[in-house]
Amino acid sequence: MTAPVIAAHGLTKRFGDFTAVDGIDFEVPPGESFGLLGPNGAGKSTTMRMIGAVSQRTAGDLSVLGLDPDSHGPEIRSLLGVVPQEDNLDTELRVRDNLIVYGRYFGIPRSVCATRADELLGFAQLEEKRNAKVDDLSGGMKRRLTIARALINEPRILMLDEPTTGLDPQARHVLWDRLFRLKERGTTLVLTTHYMDEAEQLCDRIVVVDKGRIMAEGSPSALIRQYSTREVVELRFGSERNADAAVQMAGLVERIEVLPDRVLLYAEDGEAVLERVTDLGLHPTTSLVRRSSLEDVFLRLTGRSLIE
Amino acid sequence: MTATLPEVATAAAARPRRFGAWYIAEHQLRGMKAYGWTIVVGSVGNPLLYLLGIGLGLAAFLDQPIASGADGLVDYVWFVAPALLATAAVTVAMDEFTFVIMAGFKWRRIFWGMNASPIAPPQIAAGLVISVVLRMLFTCTVYYLLILAFGAVGDPLTGALMPLVGVLGGLAFGLPLMAFSAGLTEDKGQFALVNRFIFTPLFLFSGTFFPLATLPTWLQWIGWISPIWHASEIGRALSYGSPPDAWPVGWHLAILVVLAVVGWVLARRMFVRRLRAG
Numbered sequence A: 001m002t003a004p005v006i007a008a009h010g011l012t013k014r015f016g017d018f019t020a021v022d023g024i025d026f027e028v029p030p031g032e033s034f035g036l037l038g039p040n041g042a043g044k045s046t047t048m049r050m051i052g053a054v055s056q057r058t059a060g061d062l063s064v065l066g067l068d069p070d071s072h073g074p075e076i077r078s079l080l081g082v083v084p085q086e087d088n089l090d091t092e093l094r095v096r097d098n099l100i101v102y103g104r105y106f107g108i109p110r111s112v113c114a115t116r117a118d119e120l121l122g123f124a125q126l127e128e129k130r131n132a133k134v135d136d137l138s139g140g141m142k143r144r145l146t147i148a149r150a151l152i153n154e155p156r157i158l159m160l161d162e163p164t165t166g167l168d169p170q171a172r173h174v175l176w177d178r179l180f181r182l183k184e185r186g187t188t189l190v191l192t193t194h195y196m197d198e199a200e201q202l203c204d205r206i207v208v209v210d211k212g213r214i215m216a217e218g219s220p221s222a223l224i225r226q227y228s229t230r231e232v233v234e235l236r237f238g239s240e241r242n243a244d245a246a247v248q249m250a251g252l253v254e255r256i257e258v259l260p261d262r263v264l265l266y267a268e269d270g271e272a273v274l275e276r277v278t279d280l281g282l283h284p285t286t287s288l289v290r291r292s293s294l295e296d297v298f299l300r301l302t303g304r305s306l307i308e
Numbered sequence B: 001m002t003a004t005l006p007e008v009a010t011a012a013a014a015r016p017r018r019f020g021a022w023y024i025a026e027h028q029l030r031g032m033k034a035y036g037w038t039i040v041v042g043s044v045g046n047p048l049l050y051l052l053g054i055g056l057g058l059a060a061f062l063d064q065p066i067a068s069g070a071d072g073l074v075d076y077v078w079f080v081a082p083a084l085l086a087t088a089a090v091t092v093a094m095d096e097f098t099f100v101i102m103a104g105f106k107w108r109r110i111f112w113g114m115n116a117s118p119i120a121p122p123q124i125a126a127g128l129v130i131s132v133v134l135r136m137l138f139t140c141t142v143y144y145l146l147i148l149a150f151g152a153v154g155d156p157l158t159g160a161l162m163p164l165v166g167v168l169g170g171l172a173f174g175l176p177l178m179a180f181s182a183g184l185t186e187d188k189g190q191f192a193l194v195n196r197f198i199f200t201p202l203f204l205f206s207g208t209f210f211p212l213a214t215l216p217t218w219l220q221w222i223g224w225i226s227p228i229w230h231a232s233e234i235g236r237a238l239s240y241g242s243p244p245d246a247w248p249v250g251w252h253l254a255i256l257v258v259l260a261v262v263g264w265v266l267a268r269r270m271f272v273r274r275l276r277a278g
Helices: A044-051 A073-077 A095-104 A110-123 A139-150 A169-184 A196-202 A220-227 A242-249 A270-279 A294-302 B005-033 B036-061 B076-096 B099-107 B110-116 B121-149 B162-182 B190-204 B217-224 B227-240 B249-275
Strands: A006-015 A018-028 A033-037 A059-064 A080-083 A157-161 A188-193 A205-210 A213-218 A231-236 A255-258 A263-267 A286-291 B067-069 B072-074
Touching: A006 A044, A018 A044, A018 A205, A018 A213, A033 A044, A033 A196, A044 A059, A044 A157, A044 A188, A073 B005, A080 A139, A095 A110, A095 A139, A095 B005, A110 A139, A139 A157, A139 A169, A169 A188, A169 A196, A188 A196, A196 A294, A205 A220, A205 A294, A213 A220, A213 A294, A220 A294, A231 A270, A242 A255, A242 A263, A263 A270, A270 A286, B005 B036, B005 B110, B005 B121, B036 B076, B036 B121, B067 B076, B067 B227, B072 B076, B076 B099, B076 B121, B076 B162, B076 B190, B076 B227, B099 B110, B099 B121, B099 B162, B110 B121, B110 B249, B121 B162, B121 B249, B162 B190, B162 B227, B162 B249, B190 B227, B227 B249
Parallel strands: A033 A188, A033 A205, A080 A157, A157 A188
Antiparallel strands: A006 A018, A006 A059, A205 A213, A231 A263, A231 A286, A255 A263, B067 B072
């Protein structure tokens, strides 16, 4: 087996009394697309900064590309591509110049930067914008430019911190398509997201973190198998009657969840459960049988209460 | 046998480790192109306005010289020119070490992009300083050529060192300012205050338009701590020699160097602290 490109053991980060990352363990083999999922404040971005060698860990072991970030920050960063949560393109430079200037940070000769910049503009579907001002780009274009910039040094690991937050569906799908191509080429991807569909689309393996700890780990389908049922039945009886109906349905399935607006029944065969609900003489105003998703896993593991 | 990942990484980081600051400077200079026209027009127009206004205007009202050099009394425009040149460098510092720093951390956030590359925070700070030094050198050289054209330099040969002195004065003012700006997380008008209550008094009370000794003693301390005064006095010594009662040039130099070095140490520390926090 090939050595992992990232290995964390007991990785911990504390800010004063607050523990942002609480002794997590994970390994990422080369070529894998690895997702860190978790609600806001779960410690995802802190973990990303430690891997990116811009934040020192408080305790534990961390090895990135076989090196310790504490002592070999520049070495590690020279083989990473980083797409930050907030764009930090230089708005005073034009689109292509942003790529060239960034390539120079890695000591890449100007002529090589220029060639790569043109290739990457093609990859990011921004050829026509090469001489545009960054401020004139749409949000999706800026993200693609940021990704292109992160690829200028031909990184071994591409790190993306919430890459599609704030983008419209069309822009997200274009971005996913580009990331999927990178994945096919064998680039190791490490991404954080709180969009479950994004994680299902892009990640081979996922770690769900909450309050600085790992709650679950596995491929999207394995997580669904382990933490949810194959199907979910969503029933609405009206907000006053949901709880009463749930009591009557208690024996039908292993797990029932009562939400303010609907009741969820976790089942292997949703249609069969729905039939038995009707047999009980209950008549929901709406009913829906759907497959379990990563979102069900996520909400089960990290809870439904709002974290703000 | 193919190289291991750590070997590849070590090779890849060799150039950024050595030249990182220059890559940052290269970026900043490209960025300055965006307002390059302002820099050039300012560098030429500003001295022209001052020299015309003071050399032809204000000097006409003075019926006797107010300052003297090694060989006695000197023309008023000779006296003012080195101070104007030093002020030009400090003005560049006012531009480049305030809003540019705030923008890099907060508004444009480009320092965070630099930070994710192999370049380390002290190199980022150094690269910014290099680019500003080059801009100051450009401005001061243009200034020097213009005051030369106006016949406002006693000895053009030693006077030719004036742009370097100007840059040193600019750094003695600018590097502590850079440290201050790097520590700010929000702009609540602090830069306007710096401009009004630090830069302007230093400009007016630094023996710029009249010898510092003509001020009441209780105001002279402003000059003593002012990079503009120290740089001006060195410039004057280079242009027409110091009068016997003047401070030794070595003193002025030493004070400027100390201010610049202390400013640099603090600025560097602020950059590391800010970019490596969290």
